[in-house]
Amino acid sequence: MSIDESVVQKTLELIREHNRLDAEVPVRPHRSPDSLREDLEIELDGEGHSFESIAESLAALLAATPSTTSRLFFNQLFAGRDTVATMADVLAVISNTPMYTFKAGGPQVLLERACINRLASKVGFNPGDGIFTPGGSLSNLAAIIIARNEAFEGSRDTGLGGQRPTLYTSAECHYSVRKGAGMAGIGRDNVRFVPVDEHARMDADALRQMILEDRAIGASPVMINATAGTTVQGAFDPIEAIADVARELGVWLHVDAAWGGAVLLCESKRHLMKGVERADSITWDAHKLMGAPLTSAVLLTREVGVCKKHFDEAASYLYQEDDDDLNPGRSSLQCGRRNDAMKLWAAWKRRGDAGYDAMVRQYYGLAEYTAERVSEDPGMVLSHDPQYVNVCFEVIGKSSERICFELGRRQLAKVGYGIVNGRKTIRMVYANNEVTTADIDTLLDDIRSVASELPEEDNAVAPAPVCAC
DSSP: OOOOHHHHHHHHHHHHHHHHHHHHOSSOOOOOHHHHHHHTTOSOOSOOOOHHHHHHHHHHHHHHSOOSSSTTEESSSOOSOOHHHHHHHHHHHHHTOOSSOHHHHTHHHHHHHHHHHHHHHHHTOSSOEEEEESSHHHHHHHHHHHHHHHHSTTHHHHOOTTOOEEEEEETTOOTHHHHHHHHTTSOGGGEEEEOBOTTSOBOHHHHHHHHHHHHHTTOEEEEEEEEBSOTTTOOBOOHHHHHHHHHHHTOEEEEEOTTTGGGGGOTTTGGGGTTGGGOSEEEEETTSTTOOOSOOEEEEESSTTHHHHHHOOOOTTTOOSSOGGGOGGGTSSOSSOOOOSHHHHHHHHHHHHHHHHHHHHHHHHHHHHHHHHHHHOTTEEESSOOSSSEEEEEETTSOHHHHHHHHHHTTSOEEEEEEETTEEEEEEEOOOTTOOHHHHHHHHHHHHHHHHTSOOOOOBOOOOOOOOO
8 A cells, every 4th residue: 555645744744743842842741641541542442533533643642752852851871863864764664674584675684784794893793793683682682592502502492401500790780681681591590790890890800700609509601791881870891801701711701782882983982892802792772872763773793693593493484585694584583573774774874984983972072071060060979980971960968869850840851860889860871962062051050950949868779688598
């Protein structure tokens, strides 16, 4: 069925209205779930409705949905909009191209491979390999499954049996690592959280000692997960030192660079991931600092064919033509899969390496500017010197959590908080290249104003209970 011109026109109207709202109401009014359900008629009633009424409903939904593309959104590790990438993503929806065979995907399969090759080359994997996934969490899960299978020969077919697997990761890692261990049969309780130093970076000496102690009591280490760009502080684990431990002890090394991978595009910052080319696998989210719309995530592997080895299944009704290199479904976590590569390809074509280098440096500049302004304010305290584009700080004597809530309720900004050294801090992250230093000045003024109206309150967090098991 062709797309009716009236649908195209209405879609353009909705896009223009969304742009207008982002300019005029960048932070949408705070609404309760109950009021949204009632006013927007969220529940499906089983009845059919006219095109006009559906368009009206979509307009109302967009108007009530928090904006992630305005200059006042700092709540997640993505923000803003790359116009070329957005255009490509819309066209990917229109073409609805499946990404499992060359027969069905044609040049889009070649384009996806070109993106994987380019990312792998930036890591130092030559030639390297990889797959697109529905997000960094699933990239991490894929890596855990591969590492599990590599550690226990035959486990893909027969299961783990009586093995006692363990996985090692920074105490500041992304929550998807423990979640993935539970999903992959390793067990969440078998995740070992390695201590970090004063900069929130994994202690490689402690890692080595923990692995040796676990092996001595019969455990089988499966994977080490190093984090490049932690969620709260933006810390980079010392990959070179961790790679030394992984090689010495024969353990799969995965680097979760979902957030921090973009430093590899910046010549002045790529030293933060020194040694990354020695990893066995890497997670990299292009929908974060590279600006592609959600989602555009990859798992990269140093060895060619690793994903196919662990994820391939025969399907004569699907894989009927071309060699395996042209049928990415043979290596993928999924069968049916949307095209998440074309938006990255278009953005990279437009910006080039130099454009991404400049963009990463711009974000660092915004973070450094914020840290300087906070440090100059006697009423604020910086939680740590920024390593990346994360800036964490407190308003002295005022609740970071309540400040963030009030900023949203008053439609001033969307900002999250994180815990640093046992204290709740306001966490600013920069991923929107339209943000200016004037925006930062305004936001800091708003934070001061909101804080001045709040009662005295400490940000200390009670320590988590220690498991006695």
